[in-house]
Amino acid sequence: MTGTPGAATTGDGEAPERSPPCSPNYDLTGKVMLLGDSGVGKTCFLIQFKDGAFLSGTFIATVGIDFRNKVVTVDGTRVKLQIWDTAGQERFRSVTHAYYRDAQALLLLYDITNKSSFDNIRAWLTEIHEYAQRDVVIMLLGNKADVSSERVIRSEDGEMLAREYGVPFMETSAKTGMNVELAFLAIAKELKYRAGRQPDEPSFQIRDYVESQKKRPSCCSFV
Ligand SMILES: Nc1nc2c(ncn2[C@@H]2O[C@H](COP(=O)(O)OP(=O)(O)OP(=O)(O)O)[C@@H](O)[C@H]2O)c(=O)[nH]1
Numbered sequence: 001m002t003g004t005p006g007a008a009t010t011g012d013g014e015a016p017e018r019s020p021p022c023s024p025n026y027d028l029t030g031k032v033m034l035l036g037d038s039g040v041g042k043t044c045f046l047i048q049f050k051d052g053a054f055l056s057g058t059f060i061a062t063v064g065i066d067f068r069n070k071v072v073t074v075d076g077t078r079v080k081l082q083i084w085d086t087a088g089q090e091r092f093r094s095v096t097h098a099y100y101r102d103a104q105a106l107l108l109l110y111d112i113t114n115k116s117s118f119d120n121i122r123a124w125l126t127e128i129h130e131y132a133q134r135d136v137v138i139m140l141l142g143n144k145a146d147v148s149s150e151r152v153i154r155s156e157d158g159e160m161l162a163r164e165y166g167v168p169f170m171e172t173s174a175k176t177g178m179n180v181e182l183a184f185l186a187i188a189k190e191l192k193y194r195a196g197r198q199p200d201e202p203s204f205q206i207r208d209y210v211e212s213q214k215k216r217p218s219c220c221s222f223v
């Protein structure tokens, strides 16, 4: 986490023309990486968060790595998230490994309609433990929750795997936007909390926060 950002740039999510020079429009920055098999929806997830749009139609696999910035405000603190969208294809793995070290948070996605993308989560977690910082924030996301007719992974299976690894979990949809913003807000809150807790600030538990805020797909809600 960078606590003292430099001058505002013209990067996405900022409004430099309204800020005086050397007055950044954020208080903290954090690097977040999107990981998971090719086709699980990482790029769509990022576009939905950044632009509120869904890229339907032909699937264009990411080549290498790309990033977008977005500033979110949590409890009065502006957190600039630098979000790295990685290629899920095996042949780009060595490129993405180099970026793990600098990431404070990882969003690990599988596709609820694709069993192998779920089965590969354990391998992704092994890779994360090998290359990422030890205290990196990890969140497991079961994406494409809008496609209930093709679901092959039950929500409970995602919950169980997440519990085994002690990470927060929710199902998401890059198409409808379900839980997309929440995933990034929860990360921003955690990063803010880690950056320096105020004396009167209650402790923050990212798993509890996600559990209390997440929406469930209508087919699976039993509350
Ligand atoms: N129905 C539905 N389709 C989705 C969703 N997210 C992504 N898709 C579709 O899934 C395909 C793959 O999405 P991408 O976001 O490009 O996948 P990716 O994980 O970035 O893939 P790589 O770049 O190869 O790693 C595209 O055809 C998307 O339109 C979702 O939440 N719901």
Ligand SMILES: [Mg+2]
Pocket (backbone or CB within 6 Å): 042, 043, 044, 060, 061, 062, 085, 086, 087, 088
């Ligand atoms: Mg992609």
